[in-house]
Amino acid sequence: MDESPPPLRSVVGAAIVDDLQRPTRLLAARRTEPPALAGGWELPGGKVDPGESDVEALHRELREELGVEVELGEVVRGPLADGRWPLGDTFAMTVFWARVTEGEVAPIEDHDALRWLTSRELYAVSWLPADVPIVGVIADRLG
Ligand SMILES: Nc1nc2c([nH]c(=O)n2[C@H]2C[C@H](O)[C@@H](COP(=O)(O)OP(=O)(O)OP(=O)(O)O)O2)c(=O)[nH]1
Secondary structure, eight states, X not given: OOOOOOOOEEEEEEEEBSXXXXXXXXEEEEEOOSTTTTTXXXXXXXXXXXXXXXXXXXXXXXXXXXXXXXXXXXXXXXXXXXXXXXXXXXXXXXXXXXEEEESOOOOOSSEEEEEEEEGGGTTSSOBOGGGHHHHHHHHHHOO
């Protein structure tokens, strides 16, 4: 019998840059959990809760994790039909460009280090495997 796989659970992530029109630096965050992912660098964000939109979820996650308000830009489109990026077999992430509008980023929750990376430094951190192609697309936009 034909069984379609379960839908991929939605995650949202932010490509936080210094300027949405002319980005020169990307914010990378180092995860603290779970042990299998700890130490890997990622785009801040997290799972979309039931009843929440992607945009609402991303604002909530960035407030909780980094203590900032952001302006969101366009979606960094990924290879899935709906523009998401696959994260293994279970999750798919929608990535938005973002810029901080209030507050200073701090590793409040889920991360123990943050770095603003220039295009030359983009691969100086160990990105989570699923993030490598996303960073490749971001790299094309960083001046
Ligand atoms: N936030 C985020 N998660 C990523 C990225 N790359 C990647 O593979 N993931 C994975 C790690 C997790 O398995 C999943 C997202 O979960 P999360 O742990 O960030 O979500 P959350 O903050 O809502 O976590 P929790 O409350 O359920 O513990 O996606 C990324 O760039 N950002």
